[in-house]
Structures are given as structure tokens and as C-alpha cells.
Amino acid sequence: MTETLALLLVAAAGPAVAAVRAAVLAVAACAAVVLAPIVRYGLDYPAALVPVAALAWGAAVALGLILRDADARHRRELERIRTEDRLQLARDLHDLVAHHVTGIVVRTRAAQALAEQR
Secondary structure: OHHHHHHHHHHHHOOOOOHHHHHHHHHHHHHHHHHHHHHHHOOOOHHHHHHHHHHHHHHHHHHHHHHHHHHHHHHHHHHHHHHHHHHHHHHHHHHHHHHHHHHHHHHHHHHHHHHHHO
């Protein structure tokens, strides 16, 4: 009953409180779920260690998800930087080509103007 009450408390209060308080409630609920059977039955009762194994498994999954999210954010940031670099190179190339084409047009017009005068 204690474990269920602790989990219901976290589930009900989680969205309504700040992130830090929700994290504290989640840790307290995990502690209640893990420690209640151990306190109630002792370490000699094998079923009391199941929540400990579940907590270790959950911690491993959480760590894996955190690392996966960090890797995904890192990849998105690298892609954003690459895209910005490509756009800057494209702008520079466009400016360079436009400058040269403008020079070619000016020379062509000048040559046409000279040819008409002769």
C-alpha cells in the first residue's frame, strides 16, 4: 500500500509542481518502492530484492535514454552548423560570381559602345 500511495502521489503532483520538486518526489517515491519491502520483510526474503533490481534496470534505461538524447542533440547542432556554413559559402560564391558577371556585362557594354562609335 505504501508503494502504491507513493507512486500515486508522484503521478498526481508531477505536472502541477516545478521540475525540481517533481524530481524530489520521484526520488522519494522510488525510495519508498524499493525500501518498503526490504523494511517490511528483510533482506532474507528474495521477493524484497525485486524492487532493487527493477530500480537498477530503470536507472540503466534512464541513463541510456539521457545519453541517446544528448547524442541526438549533438548531431542536430552539428547539422545546424554545417547548414549555416554551407549557406554562408553559397552566399559568398553567389557574390563572387555576381561580381564577375557584372564586370563581364560592363566590359561587353563598353565594347559595344566603342564598336558603335567607330
